[in-house]
Amino acid sequence: MTKSHSNHLTWRHWILATLVVGSFAVVLVHLYRVQVLDHEQYIKEAAITRQGAVTVSASRGAILDATGYPLATSVDTWDVYIDRFQWRDHAKAQQAAIGLASFLKRDAGQILAEGFAQPSGDLLLQRSLSYDDGLKLDKLDLWGIRLVRSSVRLYPEGDLAGQLIGYVGRDGAGLWGVEADFDSMLRGKDGWLTTERDALGRPIAFSKRTERPAVEGGEVQLTIDRFMQAITERALESALGKYGAKSGSIIVMNPRTGAVLAMSSRPGVQLSTVNLNDQKLDALVRNRAITDLYEPGSTMKTITAAIALDKGLVTPESTYVDTGAEKIGGYTISNWDFSANGPTTLRQYLQKSLNTGSVWLGKKMGPDTFYQYIKAFGFGEATHVGLAGEAEGQYRTPADQNWYEVDLATNAYGQGIAVTPLQMLTAINSFANQGRLMRPYVVSKIVTANSSRTFGPVEVRQVVTPQTAATVLKLMNDVVDGVDLHGAKTPGYHVAGKTGTTLVSIPTGYDLDSTIASFAGFIPYEDPQISVLIKIDQPGGGLNLGGQVAAPVFESVASQIMDYLRVPPTNPATLPKLAGRP
């Protein structure tokens, strides 16, 4: 008799059945978790795997000069990356390295070593490969080599106006100057593109595609004229070398509109070789024309004279007796050359730049009137030229506890008051503009993808009457044309101007061996086309006065700019005659 086992389940069957059912249960639970509980998350992950997003870089806009020439512009380049994941295949990596080495003129072994040294991710092998070279490299289709579009900033005029234009970091953000101040307009807006990809990561051409186009960066046009900028920079460098000066600034403006035509400072920065780790970079990139304060010295006497004239306290022929020194508040104020000139007119006061004359005018007008006008001329507040880092200036008033009577006298000849070169020239410009103070501006136009803004002259206030302005302008003309061998005399033109020499202030008082030589003036006097301020810091070699150092620089700059602007001579008699010509 045979024993049947067909309907009898042994413990082995039960174990097997339990294992099978249990396995299915685990699978089902897992499926439930994947398909139901974490459904959304896996949908997203699948989309990420399937969809590829590419950033479309926006091209940075250009910075243009007044003529439309690009002082800073961007060109497209490529960054070359090694895909370390693909370079796991050593044989193919070696071939790619050889191809890359011959293209980039580098050592293949070194490229291979660099690639393998990177544990994972992409290795940036070379930045800013030229666009055409990048296209050629792309055609080689090297294994594991990826090209990413980038751009590089170019400065076609080299280092011209370096402090003003500024610089762009590797991330494309402006670091200083116009590049930083107008970064949001220049930068544009990156776009993106998402496409579905196949198993090899290649975009599927007819798949769903979402795109936000990049918005190109706007263009910023400056009032700076590169020809005038180059003239001022060369003149400044020449002057610093000639007089052994430490630093300096030159500003050229249109006195009627307030447009800044040139603004240069030295020492400057070389944009082509900027070292961002240089400890002295802050000093080099500083736009000294707007950030540095100085005591203007005798150029302030034009302001003092204007206040007295505007209040009707004096006329150009009003006189005082110059004894060579004046006592005020326990202090003695002497003339810069210790001279005593006897009866002196207002005109002579300016021509000889006498400190005692400032004491005389200060006493006549009193502190309230003086400081009221000083404020009206814009001293002690930013000019709002539109550039970051502008200093406001400093001076004490009778409202301050540490103000003394002598301060009025010293302030009246430009000591004890701190101004920026731009403030000084802006104030003096009012004499060539019928007494109207104009706001200086350096940006004339901003054109972005969807807007265009133009900036023009802005009148801040009427500071003095047109008659006063005209009188001061004539007095300034007498300062230059009425003094023989004045350094600012420019052949062919009448010039109006005033020199300034001031001692350099130090924590303990003044450095008697260091001066700041300056000159501010207009040319031609009859119809001023430009105003120029020259400031040379701490000249050495025996010459240290404004008339000796700064005035000749004015003549050099002014004559070149008159030629450039094709301004007809207003004083042809002073032009040199050629032999054989009438």
Next chain:
Amino acid sequence: MASIPHAAPPRVSPQRPSAPLPRTGQHPMPGAVRPMPEGWGVTRRRISRFTIASFALLAVGVVGLVQVLQTTHVAATGYEVRALEREQQDLDADIRSLEAQIASSSNLDRIQKDATTRLGMVRPAQSVRVSEDVAAPALVPLPRRYVPTQEHLDPPAIAWWERVLGIIPGMH
């Protein structure tokens, strides 16, 4: 004068046999012949199942072929669009590069260097100004294309069918 409308004749439904007759027209009873209504007795041509199936297959094939052609066309167009976009990017890059080259070529230092070294020019020791009765030509700085002009393009006209589609809810 108003006319009196005639009463419509009563509608008479056609007589139909209660049971279907053989298509031969023969009466089920031998020897009896029943007249057939008009139109009866015409032999209808039968379409075979094979033909129907063939047509169905052909239709499916045509639809499939159209779909394949359409997909191929879309794919080809997609690749073409991408190629054109790349070409546009390359051309834009070329334009920017050429603009930079033009600007670099008119660099003041470079012009001065060319003037003094290549052309042998020297600074004049003395300059002479000559007054002319005619106005000086306008100063033309180079290059001058960099300030882009704002283009005001009219929006494309909307076709009539787009307006119709716009009216339909959910078709915006």
